[in-house]
Amino acid sequence: MVLLEQVSRRLGPGVLFSCEKFHALPGSRTALWGPSGCGKSTMLNLITGLLRPDSGTIRIDNEDITPLSESRMDAFRGERMGFVFQTFNLLPPFSALQNVLLGMRFSDAIPEKEWKDQALTMLERVGLERRLQSKPGTLSVGERQRVAIARALVNKPRLIVADEPTGSLDPKTATSVMSLLLELCEEEKVTLLLVTHDRGIAEQLPDLFDCTGLAREDES
Amino acid sequence: MSLWSIAWRYLWNRKLTTALTILSVALGVGMISAVLTLREETQRRFEEEGQAFDIVVGSKGNPLQLVLSTVYFMDAPTGNMDYSIFESLKEHEDVTHAFPIAMGDSYKGYRIVGSSPELMDFAPGGRSPYTLAEGRYFEKSQEAVLGAQVARDSGLKIGDTFVGTHGLVQSAFAEVHDDFPYTVVGILNLSGSPNDRAIFCDIQSVWDVHSHCDADHDHDHEHGHDHDHPEVTAVLVKLASPALRFEFKDHINKRSNAMAAIPIMEIQKLYEQLLGTAKLVLLAIGYLVVAISSLSILIGLYMAILQRRRDLAIMRALGATRGEIFGAVIIEAFWVTLLGIIAGWFMGAVTCAVLNHFLVTRIGFHVPAIHMTADLVSAYSAVMLMGLIAGILPAWQAYRSDVARDLSEL
Numbered sequence: 001m002v003l004l005e006q007v008s009r010r011l012g013p014g015v016l017f018s019c020e021k022f023h024a025l026p027g028s029r030t031a032l033w034g035p036s037g038c039g040k041s042t043m044l045n046l047i048t049g050l051l052r053p054d055s056g057t058i059r060i061d062n063e064d065i066t067p068l069s070e071s072r073m074d075a076f077r078g079e080r081m082g083f084v085f086q087t088f089n090l091l092p093p094f095s096a097l098q099n100v101l102l103g104m105r106f107s108d109a110i111p112e113k114e115w116k117d118q119a120l121t122m123l124e125r126v127g128l129e130r131r132l133q134s135k136p137g138t139l140s141v142g143e144r145q146r147v148a149i150a151r152a153l154v155n156k157p158r159l160i161v162a163d164e165p166t167g168s169l170d171p172k173t174a175t176s177v178m179s180l181l182l183e184l185c186e187e188e189k190v191t192l193l194l195v196t197h198d199r200g201i202a203e204q205l206p207d208l209f210d211c212t213g214l215a216r217e218d219e220s
Numbered sequence: 221m222s223l224w225s226i227a228w229r230y231l232w233n234r235k236l237t238t239a240l241t242i243l244s245v246a247l248g249v250g251m252i253s254a255v256l257t258l259r260e261e262t263q264r265r266f267e268e269e270g271q272a273f274d275i276v277v278g279s280k281g282n283p284l285q286l287v288l289s290t291v292y293f294m295d296a297p298t299g300n301m302d303y304s305i306f307e308s309l310k311e312h313e314d315v316t317h318a319f320p321i322a323m324g325d326s327y328k329g330y331r332i333v334g335s336s337p338e339l340m341d342f343a344p345g346g347r348s349p350y351t352l353a354e355g356r357y358f359e360k361s362q363e364a365v366l367g368a369q370v371a372r373d374s375g376l377k378i379g380d381t382f383v384g385t386h387g388l389v390q391s392a393f394a395e396v397h398d399d400f401p402y403t404v405v406g407i408l409n410l411s412g413s414p415n416d417r418a419i420f421c422d423i424q425s426v427w428d429v430h431s432h433c434d435a436d437h438d439h440d441h442e443h444g445h446d447h448d449h450p451e452v453t454a455v456l457v458k459l460a461s462p463a464l465r466f467e468f469k470d471h472i473n474k475r476s477n478a479m480a481a482i483p484i485m486e487i488q489k490l491y492e493q494l495l496g497t498a499k500l501v502l503l504a505i506g507y508l509v510v511a512i513s514s515l516s517i518l519i520g521l522y523m524a525i526l527q528r529r530r531d532l533a534i535m536r537a538l539g540a541t542r543g544e545i546f547g548a549v550i551i552e553a554f555w556v557t558l559l560g561i562i563a564g565w566f567m568g569a570v571t572c573a574v575l576n577h578f579l580v581t582r583i584g585f586h587v588p589a590i591h592m593t594a595d596l597v598s599a600y601s602a603v604m605l606m607g608l609i610a611g612i613l614p615a616w617q618a619y620r621s622d623v624a625r626d627l628s629e630l
Contacts, residue, residue: 048537074539085627093229098229102221106535
């Protein structure tokens with residue numbers, strides 16, 4: 001469950017992010033839709049604790065994350081959240097397998113002895129069992145995003161946040177990646193928040209939250 | 221996957237930059253290693269030689285010059301003194317061994333050192349510095365035993381003859397003692413000591429050569445030879461106990477015309493006054509190179525962190541704490557410095573080997589391969605500390621990065 005109530009955050013001179021209320025049920029799949037600059041990525045950063053609100057409450061899995069210390073927030077994020085980015089954000093020096101292992105390295109969600117088996121299983125599920133040792137630079141863009149999805153899900157998180165996950169993909173690959181992401185979230189019963197400016201993509205998800213106007217000029 | 225292996229992979233990912241940074245650290249470490257090792261080893265070897273005899277007695281002059289000329293064969297003697305001084309020293313109750321030394325001639329720049337045959341049997345601490353590689357020791361006048369380096373450089377073999385030239389340095393104008401050829405009867409083992417560069421003979425040989433010489437020329441002024449009353453250049457003395465050194469030295473200096481010097485004391489003074497300063501200068505240069513290397517670690521890591529802001533932000537998003545990010549960067553600095561120290565250690569070893577060759581040829585001292593000493597451990601620790609300090613600024617930069625901004629902007 002994700003809940004934002006009366007959340008505000010000053011983003012710079014004269015720009016204020018403000019969200020009266022947002023609610024996503026456990027296991028739901030919600031598109032945060034809106035044009036560029038509307039505040040949807042800021043909302044994602046607030047939900048993941050990468051930005052802290054100036055006021056209001058953010059609850060994830062019934063836990064209020066706003067008072068958490070930074071280190072506790074880091075641990076919380078590592079254990080309960082998975083990220084999928086528009087530009088994949090794989091770490092270049094590491095192979096596909098190592099990138100997925102890194103997903104577990106910084107959290108205590110999975111015991112260390114199970115890391116490798118878990119990573120191999122996830123890579124198999126995204127169809128990359130033959131590209132385990134490949135570095136990101138040698139993978140196609142679709143394969144890179146599959147590795148990123150495997151990394152996001154390997155910790156068995158409660159929440160997946162995907163920021164424009166198909167933004168760098170051609171339509172055919174985008175469709176395939178979207179199907180995979182939705183299918184895996186469904187199987188794992190993970191809550192999905194997907195940021196997109198593409199109405200077509202947003203409408204593929206059961207729930208849609210219009211982010212238009214969340215970030216606006218401060219009138220006060 | 222540990223932070224150590226993560227840091228290592230990032231270094232490996234930029235091999236050229238990493239290699240150049242390691243090289244710059246290695247240069248400084250190599251210089252420090254070589255300076256410290258050479259200084260320690262040369263001092264140790266000098267002191268070993270200096271310990272062989274408790275006292276050197278010679279004519280009045282500079283005590284360091286006396287020690288250098290008679291123990292290390294490196295300087296001009298202070299002059300000659302009457303043989304009776306040797307005889308009285310030999311009879312002294314505190315003296316266990318006394319060997320007369322007479323010098324004045326050389327062969328191809330190597331000193332001809334006249335002494336008593338007993339010198340060849342002298343083995344301080346049970347170790348003889350005069351062991352034979354071949355042949356035998358001299359037994360009578362005009363028989364010579366060559367130091368290993370003399371034999372090697374001159375090509376002289378057992379049974380060969382040679383003649384000495386007047387004076388202790390090689391000169392085209394030096395008088396050649398053609399009428400008094402020496403016969404090689406023995407060659408010493410290479411000892412890594414000044415003995416390698418000396419030719420030993422019976423003291424009578426030196427007296428005989430100069431007795432004849434003085435019939436034609438008046439060298440008395442120059443060397444103080446007086447053959448009615450034979451002279452010696454110095455007397456090497458071993459006392460019943462090293463504790464008697466100072467008392468015995470004062471005794472000689474106050475109650476005779478001769479001068480006594482304690483070799484080990486003179487050598488330590490030389491090190492403190494002259495070589496100590498040289499060592500400090502070389503060490504300062506070494507540490508300066510390391511400081512510059514640390515700066516290159518700092519710049520290299522800082523630039524790498526700027527380029528990797530997104531990667532660090534991703535790690536944060538995956539749950540890495542600021543502390544872990546800080547630690548990963550410091551570990552990179554650690555790896556670079558550690559590899560620099562290891563590479564520098566090898567460079568120092570090579571430098572020592574090259575300098576060892578030079579020192580053997582020049583002053584007959586062998587410097588063993590570089591090995592770990594307390595000074596080196598301290599120096600390497602200091603270098604490691606500098607490397608880690610150099611990593612702090614980039615690590616701090618990584619520590620305080622704004623994850624949300626770095627993920628969205630880059």
